[in-house]
Amino acid sequence: MLVGWSARIEQGDHVVVRVAEGAHDLAVAVAEQLGERGATIATAYAADEVSRAYLRGHDGDFETPEHELALYEHADAVLSLGGGRNTFATADVDGDTRQASARAVDPVREARLATDWVSTVHPTRSLAQQAGMSYEAYQDFVYDAVLRDWGALAGEMQQLKETLDAGSELRLVTERTDLTMSIEGRTAVNSAASVAYDSHNLPSGEVFTAPYATEGTVHFDVPMTISGSRVRDVILRFEDGRVVDHAADVGEETLTDILDTDEGARRLGELGIGMNRGIDRATDNILFDEKMGDTVHLAVGRAYDACLPEGESGNDSAVHVDLITDVSDDSRLEIDGDVIQRNGRFRWEEGFDADGSA
Amino acid sequence: MLVGWSARIEQGDHVVVRVAEGAHDLAVAVAEQLGERGATIATAYAADEVSRAYLRGHDGDFETPEHELALYEHADAVLSLGGGRNTFATADVDGDTRQASARAVDPVREARLATDWVSTVHPTRSLAQQAGMSYEAYQDFVYDAVLRDWGALAGEMQQLKETLDAGSELRLVTERTDLTMSIEGRTAVNSAASVAYDSHNLPSGEVFTAPYATEGTVHFDVPMTISGSRVRDVILRFEDGRVVDHAADVGEETLTDILDTDEGARRLGELGIGMNRGIDRATDNILFDEKMGDTVHLAVGRAYDACLPEGESGNDSAVHVDLITDVSDDSRLEIDGDVIQRNGRFRWEEGFDADGSA
Numbered sequence: 192m193l194v195g196w197s198a199r200i201e202q203g204d205h206v207v208v209r210v211a212e213g214a215h216d217l218a219v220a221v222a223e224q225l226g227e228r229g230a231t232i233a234t235a236y237a238a239d240e241v242s243r244a245y246l247r248g249h250d251g252d253f254e255t256p257e258h259e260l261a262l263y264e265h266a267d268a269v270l271s272l273g274g275g276r277n278t279f280a281t282a283d284v285d286g287d288t289r290q291a292s293a294r295a296v297d298p299v300r301e302a303r304l305a306t307d308w309v310s311t312v313h314p315t316r317s318l319a320q321q322a323g324m325s326y327e328a329y330q331d332f333v334y335d336a337v338l339r340d341w342g343a344l345a346g347e348m349q350q351l352k353e354t355l356d357a358g359s360e361l362r363l364v365t366e367r368t369d370l371t372m373s374i375e376g377r378t379a380v381n382s383a384a385s386v387a388y389d390s391h392n393l394p395s396g397e398v399f400t401a402p403y404a405t406e407g408t409v410h411f412d413v414p415m416t417i418s419g420s421r422v423r424d425v426i427l428r429f430e431d432g433r434v435v436d437h438a439a440d441v442g443e444e445t446l447t448d449i450l451d452t453d454e455g456a457r458r459l460g461e462l463g464i465g466m467n468r469g470i471d472r473a474t475d476n477i478l479f480d481e482k483m484g485d486t487v488h489l490a491v492g493r494a495y496d497a498c499l500p501e502g503e504s505g506n507d508s509a510v511h512v513d514l515i516t517d518v519s520d521d522s523r524l525e526i527d528g529d530v531i532q533r534n535g536r537f538r539w540e541e542g543f544d545a546d547g548s549a
Numbered sequence: 550m551l552v553g554w555s556a557r558i559e560q561g562d563h564v565v566v567r568v569a570e571g572a573h574d575l576a577v578a579v580a581e582q583l584g585e586r587g588a589t590i591a592t593a594y595a596a597d598e599v600s601r602a603y604l605r606g607h608d609g610d611f612e613t614p615e616h617e618l619a620l621y622e623h624a625d626a627v628l629s630l631g632g633g634r635n636t637f638a639t640a641d642v643d644g645d646t647r648q649a650s651a652r653a654v655d656p657v658r659e660a661r662l663a664t665d666w667v668s669t670v671h672p673t674r675s676l677a678q679q680a681g682m683s684y685e686a687y688q689d690f691v692y693d694a695v696l697r698d699w700g701a702l703a704g705e706m707q708q709l710k711e712t713l714d715a716g717s718e719l720r721l722v723t724e725r726t727d728l729t730m731s732i733e734g735r736t737a738v739n740s741a742a743s744v745a746y747d748s749h750n751l752p753s754g755e756v757f758t759a760p761y762a763t764e765g766t767v768h769f770d771v772p773m774t775i776s777g778s779r780v781r782d783v784i785l786r787f788e789d790g791r792v793v794d795h796a797a798d799v800g801e802e803t804l805t806d807i808l809d810t811d812e813g814a815r816r817l818g819e820l821g822i823g824m825n826r827g828i829d830r831a832t833d834n835i836l837f838d839e840k841m842g843d844t845v846h847l848a849v850g851r852a853y854d855a856c857l858p859e860g861e862s863g864n865d866s867a868v869h870v871d872l873i874t875d876v877s878d879d880s881r882l883e884i885d886g887d888v889i890q891r892n893g894r895f896r897w898e899e900g901f902d903a904d905g906s907a
Contacts, residue, residue: 204617210594212573222599226606236568236594241580248584256589258563258623265616320776 193270194224196341196394197309197385202229204267207306209237213315214272221270233262237271239280246284246292253295263302268386273478274313278321282419307386311337311393312478321416323476336394336468336479341347343397345383350464350539351531353397355379358526361402361462363487365522367410370429372402374526380497382482389497396467401498401505403523405429405459409489411482413473413515420445425514427491433457434491450491455508461490461498463513464524464532477513485519485535523547551628552582554699555667555743555751560587562625565664567595571673572630579628591620595629597638604642604650611653621660626744631836632671636679640777665744669695670836679774680832693827694752694837702754703741706824708897709756709889713737716884718818720762721845723880725768728787730760730817732884738855740840747855754825754840759856759863763787763817767847771831771838771873778803783872785849791815792849808849813866815856819848819856821871822890835871843877843893860866881905 194200204223210218218234263269281289293300312318312333319329355361359375377400381388384395406429414423422442427434434457439446450456468484481488490513494505518524519535529538536543538544552558564583576592580720583590609875619625641812651658670676670691677687713719716735721759739746742753764787767868785792792815797804808814826842839846848871852863876882877893894901900902 202610205614207616208594208599210596210599215570215596215598218594218596219598219602223602223606226603227608229608229610229612231616232599232603233614233617233620234594234596234599236566236574236576236592238568238573238592240564240573240577241568241590241592244577245584245590248581250585250587252587254561254587254589256563256591258565258589258620259591261619262591262616265619286781318873360851 192337193309193311193393194221194228197311198268198270198307199386200225200228200230200268203231204228205232205233205265207233207235207262207266207269208421209235209269209271211272211274212238212240212276213317214274214313217272217313221272227547228304233266239275239277243281243284246281246288249288249292251288251291253292255298257293259296260299260302263299263306266306268307268309269303271308271310272313273310274315274318276315276317278317279419296403307317309386309391309393310478312476318474318476321476324474329474330474332474335471336482337469339384339394339396339467339469341384343467345381345388347539348381348383348396348398350468351464351466351537352379352381352527354531355398355400360527362525363409363514363518364525365410365518367426368408368516370407370409371404372406372462373404374400374402374462376500377401377498380416380495392478392482394467394479394482396470396484397463399461399463399467399495399498401494402459402462403506404432406431409516411514411516413486413517414441414475415473415477415480415515416475417442417445417512419450422446432459449510449512452492452510454545455506456492456510458506458508459489460492460494460508460511461488461513462505463488463490473515480515481513484517486515487518487524488513490514550580550695550699551667551669551751552586555669555789556626556628556665557744558583558586558588558626562586562588563623563626565591565592565593565620565624566587567593567627567629569630569632569671570596570598570634571675572632572671575630575632575671577629591624595618597633597635601642602617602638604639607646607650609646609649611650613653613656613871616659617654618657621657621664624664627661627664627666629666629668630671631668632673634673634675636675637777638831667744667749667751668836670834676834678833682832690830690832693829694825694840695827696827697742697752697754697827699742702824702903703739703746705897706739706754706756708739709822709824709895710737710739712884713756713758713888718885720883721767721876722883723768723874723876725784726766726874727763728763728767730764730820731762732758732760732820734858735759735856738853750836752825752828752837754828754841755821755823755841757819757821757853757856759852760817760820761864762790764789769872769874771844771875772799772830772833772874773835773838774833775800775803775807775870780804790817807868807870810850810868811866813864814850814868816849816851816864816866817847818852818864818866818869819871821846821848831873838873839871841873843875844873845876845882846871846873848872
């Protein structure tokens, strides 16, 4: 799925495989597929504990790793196999060091993003723990999320994309949410887990766009960890596209810090609609959570260029923080007054209840 | 020891760290040192199981990985951290595939060897098993071998190098060995585990040269595994520099195959004298065994250029197979008739017995 559907690897492609500490078995499977397709392979060891040791040893005056830059500049595709052994492995690296290093390696990141890159994860005990699940159940969860009929889902998501592209105003209503935003002139992305769709995550399964002129109140009921802090039951109130009030039952301070980062951090950068019904629960991992079927997520901060008119720049910010709300119950999504989803059912699905009378 | 003494890493050096499956902890320690010195770091995952999967998946028509080549061409140093989880991990990859791949990646190998490269191993359970040792005892063994006073040993080895460089004929005598060879015009290498000495292994601790015109019989009593086969108690008889008779108590067929590879495989390419007394036993790993104190090794096959007069090419062969003999007892090494080592003691060491009367 990763090598074929997602990355579209072909004979002669120069592929970098980035292997996290716990992703060995997936690296073995990927290597066999790359061999079968006649691609070349170079492997990088992407171990958080190695990064931590390097960063903590360093005085902070970083240089760009020219050799690593050359590797990615000569690569056609990069497959990042996540899956570490401790989600807090770099928790004691200070922020300044982290940022100084990020600036020095930014050309490497840019070169990587210029390839046909795909990020995925291999199920590890650490990720199972983060999800509050047994290792065995977590493995099933990951494979259910990844092994979809992506072609069929892409077709379904295309309908939603076209509806969003044609629409002007979007309204989201849940038990404690009533929010409107403009999507006029914006282009939705059909994120079907393949570079052929400009989609670079496996799993994926979301349609997202870049809204603006947001008004009203939204409640996010899916709990998550942001920058190492638990956050749950966030409420944001918007006026003129800007967050003017916020609260959270847990992690309100973290939320305040995010919103205070810069002016763009108080405006929406993304509205995404989760379409992957293989993801049936939140696991505190944004790669999965934001694609969960029957959810909608909004991100404060930076918008994606792909959603904007050519040459136009969207909401600008140093952050992009996703927050998620469950729409499986007591909820509806309207575009220009037409209900396109109610209680998690889209209007083209069986069981869709247009007027909420069921 | 690896980053400082061996590789001489300095501020701004672009370093590739190649990490075997079991070498994670060493990679963490090395990364911290690289950070402290202000070097940059790129990590490669050198996992035998990944190589096996790639090679077995491939149809055999390999291309050069241009991206990996670019990585090494832009690197100043390469630290290879060996230590896998199964010394037979690639045993079921066929020889033709292996050779075809080796030809395609040869430019990458050449680029790597053009850097300040150093190979070492991290103690793993797999290597302990190969050595017939407990994991705990094997860890002690590895650190005893590596954590030497290399500066002092380099000084001692320099004496032996100068003696060999000045000599014409070398004679090795043990209980079942009486062998003479010419070393006239050849240059010995003082292999002190540092790129500053043109020495690329950690541990090291040997002085080696390229002999010729070998005559007589030699018995190798240190058992080893060669190409996956156990070999022990090898006897070779030389006439006019060429093996004319051979036998082995175990693995004679393997020995015959090696000697029949090509004409050069019947001539000596190397005589090495083990000087690392931190290595006190054979562990069936040539990186350690050939440097063991109180041993001498001879290799049939290819000679090293560093031992030869500028522009002259030594014994040429597709193979270079080391065989080791214990010289701690009942043994002597003579140069031009002078005993330079008897029963493992060099003539500059306490307890040296020049005339064997002790």
